[in-house]
Structure formats: C-alpha cells, structure tokens
Amino acid sequence: MKLTDLRPLVARRRDGALSFDGFRTEPTLAALRWPDDVLEQFLFDHGDNTAFVKAYNTIDLHTITWQLETVPAAHFTGMPTGASDEDCIESYAEIPVHWVTVRPPQIARHRDEHGTWLRPPLLIGRRLLDPDAARLRVLESRTRVGVLRGRRLREHLYVAPQHRARVGRQ
Structure with a gap:
C-alpha cells in the first residue's frame, strides 16, 4: 500500500466526514498495526500534502x-x-x-x-x-x-x- 492508495480516506478526512477515530479504525489502516501517534502525524495530517506524497509514495507502508x-x-x-x-x-x-x-x-x-x-x-x-x-x-x-x-x-x-x-x- 502506497500513500496514493489512501486518497479516498484522506479526501473524506479533508471534507470533515472522517474523524481521526474513524480514520484509524479503517480496515486498511488498522491492518498496518501502527501506533495512533504515527497514523495521526504521518497519514491523517499529511496524507494529502502533495510534496509529502511525492517524497514518500515509493514506500510500501506495510513494510514499515x-x-x-x-x-x-x-x-x-x-x-x-x-x-x-x-x-x-x-x-x-x-x-x-x-x-x-x-x-x-x-x-x-x-x-x-x-x-x-x-x-x-x-x-x-x-x-x-x-x-x-x-x-x-x-x-x-x-x-x-x-x-x-x-x-x-x-x-x-x-x-x-x-x-x-x-x-x-x-
């Protein structure tokens, strides 16, 4: 899974339709088994930052x-x-x-x-x-x-x- 695969979730967050609590319990994110602090600061806060996505989209999130x-x-x-x-x-x-x-x-x-x-x-x-x-x-x-x-x-x-x-x- 790459950052660009999270676009639908991040769009819902950006539109106000998805709180952090809802975001972190999404099955694709829960499967990562990352600490909430990482999910929030990395994916929830920056998942739609164009420069951030460009810099880190090569990483398979499952390997971290x-x-x-x-x-x-x-x-x-x-x-x-x-x-x-x-x-x-x-x-x-x-x-x-x-x-x-x-x-x-x-x-x-x-x-x-x-x-x-x-x-x-x-x-x-x-x-x-x-x-x-x-x-x-x-x-x-x-x-x-x-x-x-x-x-x-x-x-x-x-x-x-x-x-x-x-x-x-x-």
Whole structure:
C-alpha cells in the first residue's frame, strides 16, 4: 500500500466526514498495526500534502515497523528531512523561541522542565528511500527538531542529552 492508495480516506478526512477515530479504525489502516501517534502525524495530517506524497509514495507502508526509541540529541544536529522541506528545520532553528511561544503553553513548560518535546517526532530509516543510505531522516516534526537544534546550538539552553522518537524502519 502506497500513500496514493489512501486518497479516498484522506479526501473524506479533508471534507470533515472522517474523524481521526474513524480514520484509524479503517480496515486498511488498522491492518498496518501502527501506533495512533504515527497514523495521526504521518497519514491523517499529511496524507494529502502533495510534496509529502511525492517524497514518500515509493514506500510500501506495510513494510514499515515503528518503534519508540531513544536518540541522542547530537544525532538531531545534522539529521535531514525531505527535499521539499530541506531548509525548514534550519529556519525553525534560527528563532526557536518564536516557535515555542506560538504553541500551547504546556509544550514550552515541558521543554523547559525536561529539555525535550512533549510528543515524540517521527523519524524514518533512510534505507526505506535509498537502500544505500544510512541513518535517520525527519519524517514529521520538523518544527520540534528545529527548535531542539536552535536551543542547543544557537541559544545554548538546556536540551536533554537523549530524546524519545518514533522510528520507522523496514
């Protein structure tokens, strides 16, 4: 199953005819056995984003297994995202305070107290896109990763040494 196979479901979501609860229980999605957090951030939120679909439509969704993993903060420093958004992480890193203040206050509180995000970002093994590629790529959560980079490298604010992330691999 590819992202383009989800067009009918995503169209119903876009039209307001399908809530996330309805979306996640659709038989084709339930068969993936993905965590709700991944279904929501990856497919529900971005399943109709043209650039996103173009970047990730080569992946057979059934081949991805998701795990909640601990990733060192240093690994996020140079971690790329897709070509359609390749500069966005750095733009968020330039003014991380702004991106925290435009979010609900509990996000800033959690970041200040724990040095990490409230909701784990989504990362994928780059081998899903290129068999010769290693390491991870930011799939969703470019703002969160940009804020982490900006706090760590530009503002020298407290950043936890490790962060939880949902990682998808083949």
